[in-house]
Amino acid sequence: MKKLLAALTVALLATVSIGAHAKDWSTIRFGVDASYPPFESKGADGKLVGFDIDLGNEICKRVGAKCVWVENDFDGMIPALKAKKFDGVLSSMSMTPQRAEQIAFSSKLFNTPTRLVAKQGSGILPTAESLKGKTVGVEQGTIQETYAKTYWEPAGAKVVPYQNQDQVYADLISGRLDAALQDAVQADQGFLKTPRGKGFTFVGKDLDDPKILGNGAGIGMRKEDTDLKVKVDKAIADMIKDGTYKKIEKKYFDFDVYGS
Numbered sequence: 621m622k623k624l625l626a627a628l629t630v631a632l633l634a635t636v637s638i639g640a641h642a643k644d645w646s647t648i649r650f651g652v653d654a655s656y657p658p659f660e661s662k663g664a665d666g667k668l669v670g671f672d673i674d675l676g677n678e679i680c681k682r683v684g685a686k687c688v689w690v691e692n693d694f695d696g697m698i699p700a701l702k703a704k705k706f707d708g709v710l711s712s713m714s715m716t717p718q719r720a721e722q723i724a725f726s727s728k729l730f731n732t733p734t735r736l737v738a739k740q741g742s743g744i745l746p747t748a749e750s751l752k753g754k755t756v757g758v759e760q761g762t763i764q765e766t767y768a769k770t771y772w773e774p775a776g777a778k779v780v781p782y783q784n785q786d787q788v789y790a791d792l793i794s795g796r797l798d799a800a801l802q803d804a805v806q807a808d809q810g811f812l813k814t815p816r817g818k819g820f821t822f823v824g825k826d827l828d829d830p831k832i833l834g835n836g837a838g839i840g841m842r843k844e845d846t847d848l849k850v851k852v853d854k855a856i857a858d859m860i861k862d863g864t865y866k867k868i869e870k871k872y873f874d875f876d877v878y879g880s
Contacts, residue, residue: 643847648685649706650676650839653694655759655784656803657810658872659712671872675729676710676839678864682855693783695761698722701840707848709840712803714763716834724843726852731836731879733826734764735804737792737812739819744799746824748775754798755780757788764801767832789816799823805877836879 652660652668660670668689680687690706697709701723708726715725736746736756744750751772758765760781768779780797782788789811791797800807804826811817827833841849859865860878869877 643845645683645685645707645848645851647688648680648683648708648848649688649690650708650710651690651692651697651700651706652709652711653697653784654691655786656712656806659803659806660710661810671868671877672710672712672729674868674871675859675865678859678868679839679852679855682858683851693761694759695781695783697761698840701842704842707841707845708852712806712837713840714834715836715838716763717831718766719834719840723840724845724849726839726841726849727856728836728878729838729856730877732803732805732877733828734767734801734833735807735822735826736799736801736824737807737820738799738823740821742798742823744823746801746827748772748777751799752776754778755796757782757791757797757800759783759785759788759802762802763833764803767827767829768801770832785810792820805873809872 652672654660654662654668658670659672660668663669673689676689677687692700692705694711697711697713698719700706701709713719715728736744738744744754748771752775755778756768756772757780758768760783765779765781768777773779780791782791785802785806788797788800788802792800793816804822807822812820812822839852841852865878
């Protein structure tokens with residue numbers, strides 16, 4: 621009898637343990653910094669819109685989950701993810717080796733370059749020599765901040781981080797900044813092609829540094845949530861295979877943002 625009771629106790633504990641660790645993904649919370657059009661921003665009605673938002677909603681639909689969007693400053697995304705404020709970061713987060721040490725990433729969502737923006741005719745180039753004595757704005761916590769502080773700041777450039785991209789552009793327009801470094805597609809569609817971007821332009825070519833700038837953007841997740849990653853990766857793969865990804869892409873871009 622004692623052996624039977626012991627066996628039943630072990631079985632019960634195992635069942636409780638499994639139940640305690642099972643994750644319910646009927647709701648998925650995504651962290652987002654809504655200052656990065658056309659990837660994520662707020663429409664005139666205050667609702668979240670953008671390429672990442674549409675991708676996230678489609679992923680949730682395929683996983684059979686309700687999407688909940690949690691706004692958060694970009695520089696606090698990884699700490700908030702680890703603190704379980706949300707389940708994933710879906711906010712144009714580049715997949716870099718440094719970030720991959722802390723969190724897991726989904727398969728790639730898109731891959732767009734980084735470029736510098738300055739006033740037309742400024743003569744500024746994205747080099748340490750050209751930016752010596754200049755003030756460059758970046759969004760705090762981004763790969764662009766890391767790049768500028770790694771290569772330009774030691775050579776005499778002043779790198780100023782901001783909580784969001786809108787603040788970067790506001791100071792660029794006011795003249796407090798000489799240049800701004802950010803995702804090229806975001807700069808093109810979210811600034812240069814808008815009225816406030818008049819008189820500004822890209823300067824120099826795309827920047828290339830996979831170690832710092834990464835190899836595309838993905839959804840950041842906690843490393844222990846392997847079951848969520850499997851579900852998300854399958855949804856992304858299915859979207860690409862059945863043409864849904866391209867359909868969403870064409871809503872925002874007239875070129876390929878997925879990349880090679």
